[in-house]
Amino acid sequence: MDLFLQQTTNALALGGTYALLALGLAVVFSIMGLINFAHGELMTISGYTLMYAGAAGLPFAVSVPLAILAAMVAAVAMERIAFRPVRNGSGATMLITSFAVAMILQVLFQNLISARSQAVLLPAILSESVHVGGLIIGVNKIVAIAATVVMLIFLDQFMSKQKTGIAMRAAAEDFAVARLMGIRANTVIAGAFALSGLLAGVAAVLWVSQRASVDPLMGFTPVLKAFIAAILGGLGSLRGAVAGGFALGFIEVYLAAFLPQHMQEFRDPIGLGIVVLILLVRPNGLVPSRVLGAIKV
């Protein structure tokens, strides 16, 4: 039972990070139909900011907001430079553009920083653990869960109370009519990217906190997972992204913990098999987007 609870905590921490990343993908997808594979590079930019800030001797409390800000600025710049020119292109055009952005950034990281993994200085407390009723929980796991909860509450409030957040939901449902209301296309799209950068930045800090290192390909795997999570939850649905993120986190952690030793090498195919089975039963995902198929001029 203790092992089960222990693993559940791990699953919540990992699933929360996937949920934040999937949300970042979903926010942008719901508004402009772009699956941004360069989302992972936003994470990497955050990771490197954290590394440089640490190396420069900045306190962690300063380098974290700096790292998050870097991802937001990079996301907005990415939209302005790479995605705005192809905004009215097909989904495939935008997808390929995002691959190009991702690859260009990876090469830049390799050539300008290092192809090898770099250590990131973290406060010692992150690698400590606390005893909670018989469980030993890493501080970094607690931080991850808490950060996820805070971000989800923030996002929910932003989307339901703030004028800009409501406008983003309106634009996700019917972009043309949203513009008729006086909602500027550039504002909502830049806002969506800033929000996705914020989510990628927070996720990056959590990701690096578990590993204490950063490399040029750091963002690739987590964003691939987040993409799977977004599909599992229902592409374009924000609640779906959260559900899919946690579901994937639970599947991965439980399989790693409870699958018999001789089957461990099949862990990933089994995990993806479960995802496929869920999608067979619910082809539109766990919480399908309510606006998919809405008329767009």
Place this chain on the structure above:
Amino acid sequence: MPLLSVSGLQVRYGAVEAVRGVDFEINEGEIVTLLGANGAGKSSTLNALVGLVPVAGGRVVFDGEDITDHAPERLAPMGMTLSPEGRRVFGTLTVEENLRMGAYGITDKAATRAAWERVFDLFPILHERRAQFAGTLSGGQQQMLAVGRALMSGPRLLLLDEPSLGLAPKIVEQVFDLIALLRDQGVTLVVVEQNVGMALEVADRGYVLSGGEITTRGTARELAEAGDLQAAYLGAD
């Protein structure tokens, strides 16, 4: 000076010419109706006026300003807006959020407060249902919401695309009563309609489109008496 003047308006979708050089004028305080069969170019005309589809040729002037190439988001703050065909309320937003979006481009706080009062005054049902998701409203209520949302920006010129489409006859009557009431409140209206009889009853003037061109124009009475309306609707030349 007319409130809106359109000259030589052209709209193309690829090789298809949907609107082929249309001229018309709307004067302040009028109700003008655009009539014609499906595919005659009525909706394309309205969508081009507000910038939702690109203008391929011609000129659109609203209140003395050339708005031919204005992006849609610039028009609501200028005092011109469109309530699109099929209502297109934001179904996943509440009634209140829909109305709030209607006033998005308006920075004048007092004007926005007055708009809330006016809309809830016109449509008490929207006040009652303000916390409900718009997608759960009936068709008639959604039409009221669509018009209410458009009114939130305090428009001087309101374009209504097929406001009676798919509504029960009793509700259709309410919609046309509303159109007349709005005119009395000082709003200038352009109404695209399939319901020719009702449209001509409430309108001052009208234009008949066929094949992307204006074939007939006149006062509502003249159009009602002319015999070729039926032909225009059947799409016969």
